[in-house]
Amino acid sequence: MAPAVAIAAFVVIGGIGMSLVQSLGLLPLVGEPRFSLDAYLANGDELLTGLGLSLGIATASTVLSCIIGLTAAVVITQGRVTGRLVAALSALTIPVPHLIGAAAVGLLISDSGVLPRMLGIDGADWPDLVGGPWWVAVVLEYTWKESAFVALVVAGVLASRVARYDETAALLGASRARRLRHVVIPLATPAVIVSAIIIFVYTFGSYEVAWLLGRPYPEPLPVLAFRLFDAISLTSRPEAAAVAVITTAISLVVVAAGMALLRRTPLWR
Numbered sequence: 339m340a341p342a343v344a345i346a347a348f349v350v351i352g353g354i355g356m357s358l359v360q361s362l363g364l365l366p367l368v369g370e371p372r373f374s375l376d377a378y379l380a381n382g383d384e385l386l387t388g389l390g391l392s393l394g395i396a397t398a399s400t401v402l403s404c405i406i407g408l409t410a411a412v413v414i415t416q417g418r419v420t421g422r423l424v425a426a427l428s429a430l431t432i433p434v435p436h437l438i439g440a441a442a443v444g445l446l447i448s449d450s451g452v453l454p455r456m457l458g459i460d461g462a463d464w465p466d467l468v469g470g471p472w473w474v475a476v477v478l479e480y481t482w483k484e485s486a487f488v489a490l491v492v493a494g495v496l497a498s499r500v501a502r503y504d505e506t507a508a509l510l511g512a513s514r515a516r517r518l519r520h521v522v523i524p525l526a527t528p529a530v531i532v533s534a535i536i537i538f539v540y541t542f543g544s545y546e547v548a549w550l551l552g553r554p555y556p557e558p559l560p561v562l563a564f565r566l567f568d569a570i571s572l573t574s575r576p577e578a579a580a581v582a583v584i585t586t587a588i589s590l591v592v593v594a595a596g597m598a599l600l601r602r603t604p605l606w607r
Contacts, residue, residue, distance in 0.1 A: 354583070354586055356579075357579040357582045357583050357586075358579070358583050360575065360576050360579040361377045361378065361576050361577075361579035361580035361582075361583050362374065362375070362377070363376065363377065363576060366576065367572045367573075367575055368572055368573070376576075377576035377577045377579065377580035378580045378584075380577050380580075381562070381566075381577055381581070384556070384557065384562060385559075385562075385581065385584065387556040387557075388556060388557050388558050388559045388561075388562045388581075389559060389584070389588075391473070391556055391557075391558050391559075392542055392558040392559045392560070392585070393542070393588075394473075395473055395476055395477060395480070395541060395542075395548065395558060396537075396538050396541040396542040397538070398477045399476075399477050399480035399481055399484060399537065399538075399541045400484075400534050400537045400538045400541065402477065402481040402485070403480065403481050403484035403485040403487070403488050403533075403534075403537050404485075404488055404530050404533065404534050404537070406481065406485035406488075406489075407484070407485040407486070407487065407488025407489040407491075407492060407530075407533065408488065408489075408492055408523075408526060408530055410424050410428060410485065410486075410488075410489035410493075411488070411489045411490075411491075411492035411493040411496060411526065412496075412518070412522060414428075414489060414493040414497075415493055415496045415497055415500060415522075424489070425489075425490070425493065427486070428486035428489045428490050429486075429490065431482070431483060431486035432483075432486055432487060432490065434483070436479070436480075436483060436544065436546055436547050437546050437547075437550070439479050439482065439483055439547075440475075440479050440546065440547040440550045440551050441550065443468075443475055443478055443479045443482070443551065444468050444475060444550065444551055447467045447468060447474075447475060447478070448467070448468040448475075449461035449462075449464040449466070449468070451468075468551055469551070469552065469553050470553070471553070473548070473551075473552055473553070475551040475552075476547050476548050476551045476552050479547050479551060480537075480541050480547060484533075484537045484540075484541070487533065487536075487537070488530065488533045488534075488537070491529050491532075491533050492526045492529045492530060492533065494529075495525070495526060495528075495529040496522065496525060496526055499525050500521065500522055500525050503521050503525065504517050504521050504522065507520070507521050524604070527603050528600060528603050531596060531599060531600045531603065532596075532600065534596065535592065535593055535596035535597070538592055538596075539589045539592060539593060542559075542560075542585065542588065542589055542592070543559075543560055543585050543586075543589060544560060545558070545560030545561050545563070545564050548560065548561050549561050549564070559581055559584065559585045560585065562581050563578045563581035563582045563585065564578075565578075566578035566581065567579075
């Protein structure tokens with residue numbers, strides 16, 4: 339794995355390093371290099387608002403995806419027809435790009451979409467799910483896609499470990515609820531934590547779904563970074579790099595916290 343990891347590390351670390359240097363004014367597109375924190379201070383209010391919004395979207399999407407995905411994984415591991423159907427639907431969901439998923443969610447739940455028409459509800463009476471104040475459509479799209487990811491990851495772990503422990507607990511007289519609480523959930527916890535880390539970091543740094551289904555203002559951090567980077571003024575590039583650096587730093591903190599939590603789980607140790 340070393341050659342592939344080295345190439346990936348070179349690309350990732352190099353990109354982060356270039357963004358950091360550009361955000362500090364040491365690699366300007368115009369003018370002389372000068373160390374400065376102006377790029378971090380230029381959009382202070384928007385940064386704070388975008389940070390809170392990005393954390394809210396990522397947290398809600400991660401929690402819902404883990405709950406739904408864990409439930410689906412338990413259903414899948416039962417080995418019944420329903421479980422096979424859920425596994426098939428989850429497998430079909432994974433290859434769908436997020437941009438296509440966002441377009442589908444928008445067509446489904448917008449005020450003139452398929453769902454209100456099927457229910458016979460007038461668009462004026464339909465809640466603002468797309469572009470509304472609570473970013474419902476964005477969270478729903480992330481939850482739909484990422485819960486399938488959690489289901490397949492957790493189901494793969496449970497399929498290889500849970501059967502013998504579950505049968506032993508059943509022979510010892512444990513009810514289904516006790517087996518779920520004391521056998522299935524503890525065995526699934528490490529996989530759920532790893533999946534949650536991946537989902538949080540991805541949803542925190544992804545821009546296309548929030549850009550397509552969210553409000554024009556306020557903007558999550560990825561959308562703000564993309565808008566600044568794509569601006570006509572070249573002086574906005576350091577500001578975009580600063581937003582990207584902040585997003586990366588918070589993602590690394592979340593990864594470190596998640597790995598620390600993972601090491602504290604009994605089955606991981």
